[in-house]
Amino acid sequence: MNQIKSLRGMVDLLPEQTQRWQEVELIAREQFKRAGFKEIRTPLLEVTELFSRGIGEATDVVGKEMYTFSDRGNRSCTLRPEGTASVVRAALEHGLLNQGPQRLWYGGPMFRYERPQAGRQRQFHQIGVECFGINSTRADAEVIAIAWDLLKQLGLNGLVLELNSLGSLEDRRRYRNDLVVWLLDRFEQLDTDSQQRVQSNPLRILDSKNPQTQSILMEAPTLNNYLSEESLERFEVLQQSLETLEIPFKLNSRLVRGLDYYCHTAFEIKSEYLGAQSTVCGGGRYDGLVEQLGGPNTSGIGWAIGMERLIMLLGDVFSGSTTPDVYLVNQGKLAEIQALVVARKLRALGLIVELDSSGSSFGKQFKRANRCGAFWAIVIGDDEAKGEVLTLKKLHSNEDSTTSNELKVSASDLDGLFALLVS
């Protein structure tokens, strides 16, 4: 009889961790709300073509990382590997893009069939924002600021914002052609991975971690030199905006985001405290995507934050807890029912109440009360039940286990009791 375990790369979040997740989600939600972003929820499962068309056939995500299968109607379905394509699809499908600029946020699980390692799972979670119909660079600055502020507000340090401009789609095409020619001249000197990429995705070679390839690339044409007047201007304005907002950044001309749809602004926020997978947040502008998915020419910009990576960075920053305020010790037929009633009422007043339903001895119940960290114990036994009272006892009081920290309270005056408990 072998134990059934979770699928590789699929991770359970236990109570100890879900609390922190909730805290982060709450703070993020607040931020989005204040920034005027509205939540959108899309299905986890989409038609495969959405991603192959939206993300790009040549990308690794589409080429080898998708969870794709046929459903019973023989349609090719894929568990979403990222959020943007789905959001665009939904926005188009429901005509959101005909209603002026849209500021949207989303969150939830994404799926990528990769070998798990630190900071990488097959099911992982992202929160992200997408901003449609605002072509101005101010949107870029605003969106980056939201990400930066969120991470800062969560108390993270050691973050670096890396920034690059990929230019317009035009600029990129020109650069790409020249780069391929240049690379082909030095084909023999490239590592095998890069050789394969010359045709399929040459820009990614710039990001190669192979040291020899990197040294060759020192001489390569740089994208920056191919940027049009207008693109350069955009990039300038963005940098100035960030300076004004006092958001530090580092230019990284080799930052080429993996997905096809990016243009102009590309950025990543990395942390020195993560392992090999150091990017917490990645995003950029994607003015061509909506059109590529059959919609009107619409500009877009957004980012996604990896929740797991974010939470790894949080360490013990949070101390919020769900330790009970009150532990309800009870025994006896009448008392047990009363305990249930009292628990319900105190909960309605906003207290965290743990009710002991074990029926075991008072000694045992107190032991548990103490261990769960509750501040108060309320005791209901036969005596209390008959006398319509509750015995109140402060736990974790030092040494003295006499009755000095015990107190009788009327069972009918719960408001009075509540006032006492929170004081």
Added chain:
RNA sequence: GCGGGCGUCGCCAAGUGGUUAAGGCAGCGGCUUGUGGCGCCGCUAUUCGGGGGUUCGAAUCCCCUCGCUCGCCCCA
């Protein structure tokens, strides 16, 4: 898909060929059936991820397999 490390109770582990597989934490029960935190006592792995082999004898050696983990590729 390719490399490295690892797999003994819920958790942390000792054990590296020889009778019944240490110990700690947690859990449960008792000392104490209306009063906890401390203490003491007891219980909790026919079995060492799984399968095969070597051997009189294996958790310990060999082979295969599965899983975890870190890294490569790539990304959040």
